[in-house]
Amino acid sequence: MGEIIVGLDIGTTKVVALVCNVEDSQIEIIGMGKAPSHGLEKGVVVDIGETTASIKRAIEEAENMADVKIERVYAGIAGKHIQSINNSGTVSISRDTKIITLDDVQRVIDTAQAVQISPDSQLIHVIPRQYIVDGQEGITDPVGMTGTRLEVDVHIVTGSITAVHNIRRCVENLGIEVQQIVLQPLASSYAILNEAEKELGVALMDIGGGTTDIAIFRGGDIWFSKILPIAGEHITNDIAVGLRVSYEEAERIKIQEGLPRLTDEAAEEERIEITTISEEKKLIAKRKLAKIIEPRLEELFDLAMGEIENVGYRDLIPAGIVLTGGTSLLKGLPEFVSERYDISVRRGRTPHGIHGLRDIVESPVYSTVIGLVKYAVESKEYIHRFGDRPRSWGLASSTHSRGFSGLLGRLMRWFSRFFRG
Ligand SMILES: Nc1ncnc2c1ncn2[C@@H]1O[C@H](COP(=O)(O)OP(=O)(O)OP(=O)(O)O)[C@@H](O)[C@H]1O
Ligand SMILES: [Mg+2]
Known part of the structure; x- marks a missing residue:
């Protein structure tokens, strides 16, 4: 028996708990529980009692099937309160040796994450895309290198404090710990995008019941994320x-x-x-049906493509659009999108390296929950390889929930409160 990792996707239409046994990075699904979701609107918890009850049903079913007691989970988050920005930070290395330490990495990330966010939001992810040492780009781990100037480019995801808190409350009500809260489209990307697509440039769209989650990847990393409240x-x-x-x-x-x-x-x-x-x-x-569905799809995809254009990525995603989520199964959808926007579109393929329960692995309805488990496994590997790099993989674990950190963070918080009254 390896390590038990549990993904919990609290969607607008369904809650899914997936129990996996992970050994040597091989993921085997050993239990799954699914319950209709009550208490959520457009991806956001609006009724804690009802959501807790839905999660309880999914968890119990998964526990029974896997014959384990679930103690902690990786939970997804979505909703239009989610904001994402890119930022960078720079620190100088003034010690004589000029050897970069973990402390410097911590400092540079602290600088990069010190952005103005609204007082009712908190950080969810600060994902370092690359480090730059004395102008040399593309460094993934600068510790041990020599240099005088350390820079980092990060993708920052923030969300409403209330929304994060409510998810945690629902799970903790059941005596279960939230190991980490993960942005849903980021999780889905772990299930259905391959490295080549992420390198080339690709937009992932997870179209569920209540939200359409967009994430854009380029050069292997996430550049943009957005949740639209239509699905x-x-x-x-x-x-x-x-x-x-x-x-x-x-x-x-x-x-x-x-x-x-x-x-x-x-x-x-x-x-x-x-x-x-x-x-x-x-x-x-049938024409009448088309006349009903088409305007809604136009509204949804005009919005989605508009977002992609706004951030200047329309021509930077040669791998096109990859669709997942239940609504990606809509007959005729890829054709509609590719004709209207003249872009290559495909449905997500089955994730690799996942064993057990074929129906689940193959359905786009489960890509978020599978992605949550893959995310967990890869972040654990990362920590194993690079040590517990500060907050690289997300911030909202139940024990380490915080917004900005360090002196700079305290100052930023103070400023944002001060200016917003
Ligand atoms: N074959 C199909 N054709 C069209 N739509 C489908 C099909 N199968 C499922 N759906 C739709 O997929 C939606 C549910 O998708 P999914 O399970 O990904 O949503 P969710 O994760 O609960 O919600 P969200 O991610 O938006 O919070 C429902 O609206 C359902 O009608
Ligand atoms: Mg979903």
Whole structure:
């Protein structure tokens, strides 16, 4: 038996707990629990009691299947309160030896993470992309090198203090520790993107029930992340309203038909049978369904592509867009996106190196939870290799939750409180 690592994806439509046995970096799924999610809206906990109950069901089911007691988890976070920025920091090495120490790395990260964030937000990740020693770029571990000037480029993810706190509360209510809170699209990327894509430039879109999570990678590292509050549930709602059918019937129609292609001459004539809210059976043109789904997809992807354009990445993602999350299964979606935006689009492929429960490994619905476990495994390997580099892999572990650190951090906090009253 190796080490037990548990991922907990608290999604808008479902909560999933995945128990894995990890030995020599081989991940074997030994238990899975899933429960319908109550108490979340657009990726954010709005009812602690209900969310706790959903998590409890998923955890208990996973415990029974794996025959282990879950003590700690890696939990995902999303919601439109998430903000991301890139920053850099510089320190000088003034000692005689000029040998860079762990302390210098700590100092330079402290400098880089000292950005102005709103007083109701906290840091979730500070991810060092590269270190630069006396102008030499692309260094992953500067400790032991000699130089007089150490720089770091970081990607910083922040989120609402309340949202982070609520996730932790729901889990801790069950006597379980949150080892770390991880940005959902970052987690998903560990499950479905390969190194070559991340190197070349790629946008990941995890389209779930309540949120569409975007993450852009280039040169192997994350450059941008954003959570949009539109996803599959909105499409189902539109169908329910537009066709006057129940939510369940709308969900059935959506999953069965997907986005009918209007250019397809057959679709002009083709009809589908639906059951209206007054229990009548009725035939409607597929064209009508397309007219309902399409504007919502346009809204969603115009927003998403707009975000990518705003940060100047439209032409910097030659590997295109990789789709995952339940809504990525929508029939006709990759074709729609690639035609409208003239970009290469594909659905995420099955993650490598994960054993057990094929159905789970292969479904895009589980890429976040699998990614949480992969993230945990890789960050543990990193720590093993480089030592416990300060806050490189995320900040919100239950024992080390804090915002800025050090004197600079205290000053920044003071300033931000001061200026915002
Ligand atoms: N075959 C399918 N075609 C279209 N949509 C689908 C299909 N299967 C699932 N979905 C949709 O996927 C959505 C759920 O996806 P997922 O499980 O990734 O969401 P979640 O993780 O609970 O939510 P979020 O990540 O937004 O908080 C639902 O809206 C569901 O209707
Ligand atoms: Mg999700």
